[in-house]
Amino acid sequence: MRTGPRTFDLRRYPGFGFMAAVCLGLLYLPLFVLVFFSFNERRSVSNWSEFSLDWYAKALANDAIRQAATNSFLVATVATVAATILATAAALATTRVQRFRGLTASYAVINSPLMVPEIVTAVALLSFLSLIGLKLGVGNVMIAHTVFCVPFAYLPIRARLHGMDTTLEQAAADLYADPVQTFRHVTLPMLMPGIVAGAALAFVISLDDFIITQMVASAGATTLPVYIYSQVRMGVTPEVNAVSSMLLGVSIIIVSMAVLLRRKETA
Amino acid sequence: MAEQRDAANQATWIDRFSGLPEARRSLILLSPAFALIGAFGLAPLCLILVYSFLVPGTYGGVVWEFSLDAYIQFLFERDIFDGTLAFNASYLQIGARSVILAGLAVVGCLLIGFPTAYFIATRPPGLRNVLIFLVTVPFWTNLLVRTFSMMLILRDQGPLNSILMDIGITGQPLSLLYTDFAIGLGLLYSFLPFMVLPIYASLERIDFRLVEAAYDLYANRWKVLQRILIPLSLPGIAGGCFLVFIPSLSSFLAPDLLGGGKHLMISNLIAQQFGTARNWPFGAAAAMILLSLVLIALMIYARQTARRERKVV
Numbered sequence: 208m209r210t211g212p213r214t215f216d217l218r219r220y221p222g223f224g225f226m227a228a229v230c231l232g233l234l235y236l237p238l239f240v241l242v243f244f245s246f247n248e249r250r251s252v253s254n255w256s257e258f259s260l261d262w263y264a265k266a267l268a269n270d271a272i273r274q275a276a277t278n279s280f281l282v283a284t285v286a287t288v289a290a291t292i293l294a295t296a297a298a299l300a301t302t303r304v305q306r307f308r309g310l311t312a313s314y315a316v317i318n319s320p321l322m323v324p325e326i327v328t329a330v331a332l333l334s335f336l337s338l339i340g341l342k343l344g345v346g347n348v349m350i351a352h353t354v355f356c357v358p359f360a361y362l363p364i365r366a367r368l369h370g371m372d373t374t375l376e377q378a379a380a381d382l383y384a385d386p387v388q389t390f391r392h393v394t395l396p397m398l399m400p401g402i403v404a405g406a407a408l409a410f411v412i413s414l415d416d417f418i419i420t421q422m423v424a425s426a427g428a429t430t431l432p433v434y435i436y437s438q439v440r441m442g443v444t445p446e447v448n449a450v451s452s453m454l455l456g457v458s459i460i461i462v463s464m465a466v467l468l469r470r471k472e473t474a
Numbered sequence: 475m476a477e478q479r480d481a482a483n484q485a486t487w488i489d490r491f492s493g494l495p496e497a498r499r500s501l502i503l504l505s506p507a508f509a510l511i512g513a514f515g516l517a518p519l520c521l522i523l524v525y526s527f528l529v530p531g532t533y534g535g536v537v538w539e540f541s542l543d544a545y546i547q548f549l550f551e552r553d554i555f556d557g558t559l560a561f562n563a564s565y566l567q568i569g570a571r572s573v574i575l576a577g578l579a580v581v582g583c584l585l586i587g588f589p590t591a592y593f594i595a596t597r598p599p600g601l602r603n604v605l606i607f608l609v610t611v612p613f614w615t616n617l618l619v620r621t622f623s624m625m626l627i628l629r630d631q632g633p634l635n636s637i638l639m640d641i642g643i644t645g646q647p648l649s650l651l652y653t654d655f656a657i658g659l660g661l662l663y664s665f666l667p668f669m670v671l672p673i674y675a676s677l678e679r680i681d682f683r684l685v686e687a688a689y690d691l692y693a694n695r696w697k698v699l700q701r702i703l704i705p706l707s708l709p710g711i712a713g714g715c716f717l718v719f720i721p722s723l724s725s726f727l728a729p730d731l732l733g734g735g736k737h738l739m740i741s742n743l744i745a746q747q748f749g750t751a752r753n754w755p756f757g758a759a760a761a762m763i764l765l766s767l768v769l770i771a772l773m774i775y776a777r778q779t780a781r782r783e784r785k786v787v
Contacts, residue, residue, distance in 0.1 A: 217685055218596040220695060226589035227605070230670065233586070233663055234612045237623035240633055244626070253631040293507040300503035307497040313504055320515055324724030324768055326741040327761045330748045331518035334525060334758070337535070354515045357507055386492040408614070415616045418726050418741075422748070432618045439622050439731065448626075451619040462614040466607060 238455065245448035262449040272450055275434040278345055282420075282430060283413040285349045290356035291364075291406045295398070297357070298364040303373065320355040328355065329422035336423065345428045348420055352413045359412050360405035363469075367401025400468060407465035411458050519765075526758035534752040544759035565743070569763070572739040575654065576722035579661035580669075583718045584711070586662075587669030591710070592703070594670075595677040606674065613667035621727045624663055628656050628732065652734035660728035665721055669714035676710030677703070709782060716775040720768055740764045 244251075248259035266272050294317075301313055320328065332351055341347060375397070379389040417432040424433060431454055438447045491499065526544050528536040543552070548569075551562035594605045612620065627634050630647040638644050650656055680703065688698045704711070726741035735742065740760060747757025 217689055218682065220589070220592065220699070223589035223593045226586055227593040230586050230590040230666060231605075231608060234609070234666060237627045237663070238612075238620065240626055241619070241623035253626075253629065253633070253636075293510060296503040297507040300500035304496055304500055307500060313508075316508060316511055316516070319511060322768070322772060323515075323519065324720075324741065324764055326724060326726050326744050327519070327522075327765050328515070330744055330757060330761055331522045332514065333748060334754065335514070335518035335521050338521065350510075350514055354511055357511060361507075385488075387488055411614050415614075415618075417618045418745075422745075432616065435622065436618060439625070443622075443626065447622070451616075451622060454616055455619050458615045459611055462611055463607075466610065470603070 241448055242452045242455070245445055245452045247445050250444060262445040263453075266446050266449040266453070269446070271429075271434060272431075275429045275431045278348075278428060279414060279430040279432075282345060282348050282352055283410050286352035286356045286413045287360075287406050287410045289349075289353045290409045291360045291402060293353075294357050294360035294364055294405055294409075295402060297361055298368050298401075302365050302368040303371070317361055318358045321358045325416075325418045329419040332419065333422045342425070344425055348424050348428050348430065351419050351423045352416060355416070355419065356409035356413055360409040363404040363408065364398065364401040367398055367404075371397055404465050404469055407461050407468075411461050411465075414454070414458060522758040522761055525755055526762050528755045530753045530755050532752075534748075534754060536754050541755070544753075544755040547756055548759070548763070565760075568738050568743050569740060571654070571737065572723055573767075575658050575661060575739065576719050576725075578658050579665060579722040580715050580718045582658070582662040583666050583669035584715065587666060587714060588673055588707075588711070591670045591673035591677055591707075595674055595680075606671075609667050609670050609674075613671070617664060617727055620664065621660060621731050624656075624660050625651065625731050628659075651732065652736060654733070654737055656732040657729050657737060657739070660732040661718075661722045661725055664725070664728060665718045668717035668721070672713035672717065673707055673710040676707040680706050709779070712775070712778060716771060720771055723771075724764055724768060 244253070244255070245262055246258050246260070247255055248257035248261065297313075297317055301310060301317075304310075336342075336347055343350075371394075375393050376389055379393045384392070415432065416430075417436060420430050421433050421436065424430065429437075431450065435447060435451055435454070438444075438450075491502070494502075525536050527540055527542065529539045529541045529543070531537050546552075546559070548565045549561065550559040552559055590609075594602055594609070597605065626632055628650040629635070630649060630651070632651075634650065635644075635647040638648065639646075684702050684706075685698055688702055693701065723739075724741050725739060726745065729735075729737060729739040729742050730745075733739075733742075738746070741764070744757050744760045744764065747753045747760060751757075
């Protein structure tokens with residue numbers, strides 16, 4: 208704001224910049240340490256010796272890790288696709304419509320997975336699946352993930368739809384487009400940024416989940432976070448750091464893409 | 475021929491759908507999401523509500539017999555010989571620890587989060603976007619990995635202890651890990667972005683001419699903070715406090731990994747009852763208590779927001 212002589216800056220509070228540095232340091236230093244020691248040549252996560260990619264090679268060659276990674280991506284993909292479709296339909300039903308009875312209740316139902324603590328969802332699903340005897344292995348995990356991915360996909364799609372006016376759709380209808388054509392060629396393309404953002408968030412949330420998966424997954428359905436957890440409990444090796452760093456990298460890339468996409472759109 | 479009939483059928487199906495009244499169309503579009511969330515989200519919750527009133531089976535699971543024992547067990551221990559009840563504070567302590575640690579996490583997040591949000595809000599727009607991006611990223615990255623990385627920092631051989639020993643603050647490593655301090659720090663670290671982002675959102679909208687006016691009227695920095703900046707960012711502060719308190723209260727990973735499973739919080743108690751302890755009704759009752767606490771917090775928040783909005787209007 209004021210670029211002149213800095214005698215008295217109205218906005219400045221001494222120490223606030225320091226606190227911001229503390230905040231970012233707290234958020235990022237542990238992650239740096241984690242990634243740093245994944246490149247350690249020695250089998251130690253506290254004494255640095257030499258740069259090496261050995262632990263990454265070991266991790267990538269480890270069958271248990273490959274299986275867990277495959278499961279994680281399979282579950283995340285299925286849950287993302289299913290949740291995004293359900294969320295898009297739900298967003299179309301609850302946005303830009305006349306208020307109908309039960310609209311508020313609909314929001315509550317769709318967002319309910321966000322409100323219930325994860326551990327409660329986890330034990331409830333465990334009880335429920337064992338009561339009805341559903342044993343689909345990875346399928347159980349996919350169902351569980353789809354449920355909590357729906358609200359994460361729903362919110363950005365709804366936000367996007369909320370900001371769209373109906374003039375283009377009306378124009379399409381005036382030009383004799385039938386409802387399917389209007390949806391395919393007008394509504395859907397305009398809605399796409401919201402759908403992509405929603406899908407990205409759903410994917411990241413699925414990839415991150417630990418507690419619910421831990422409770423619901425049977426022996427063959429281990430995902431990466433469940434694998435990492437079991438290793439961390441047994442003792443830390445740079446191999447765990449390497450797997451964790453890779454998972455971290457994937458999440459950060461997807462989130463950055465979603466954020467940049469939204470920024471480009473609002474700019 | 476058949477294809478044509480299919481196409482015709484499809485057309486009538488869509489025509490019929492778009493010819494329906496809007497409310498009916500909405501209901502049809504909502505039904506898949508409702509069915510899934512109802513069957514695998516809400517029905518399981520109802521089930522554990524029922525389970526919390528049953529008797530535990532010997533090897534896990536439940537016996538279908540009504541009992542209030544699961545709730546009584548929170549406060550009292552039943553003598554195995556004569557069945558008398560004696561007060562037992564250990565579960566109450568777990569509840570109290572959860573609430574206190576979550577409260578401390580809120581205070582810590584507020585002390586770091588408010589100055590950070592203010593600092594970011596007063597930067598030029600380009601830098602502001604970068605900083606907000608940096609705060610947002612951990613919010614979406616794997617909580618298990620983040621908690622694990624905090625574990626590495628706090629270990630006896632970890633970097634924090636080596637720095638403390640190098641500058642001579644301590645002769646031997648402090649046992650930081652597996653303490654209540656570690657859990658509290660873990661909660662603070664896990665949920666800090668939840669405090670910064672809402673406060674930033676409300677500070678960003680503040681009209682700084684108010685601040686200039688205050689200085690013209692001889693207010694000092696502290697008065698400006700107290701009378702202008704804090705009141706105007708109160709919605710963000712309240713939102714941030716709830717957003718930190720709720721996940722902290724129900725946190726599983728911080729007490730499990732950083733507390734070493736010795737200092738339990740409610741979530742660990744629930745997991746334990748469904749795991750090794752094999753007392754599903756007690757675990758279900760604990761889950762119901764946690765769920766009620768969270769819903770009460772959400773309701774208070776929703777009512778406050780509604781009241782504030784009415785005031786503005």
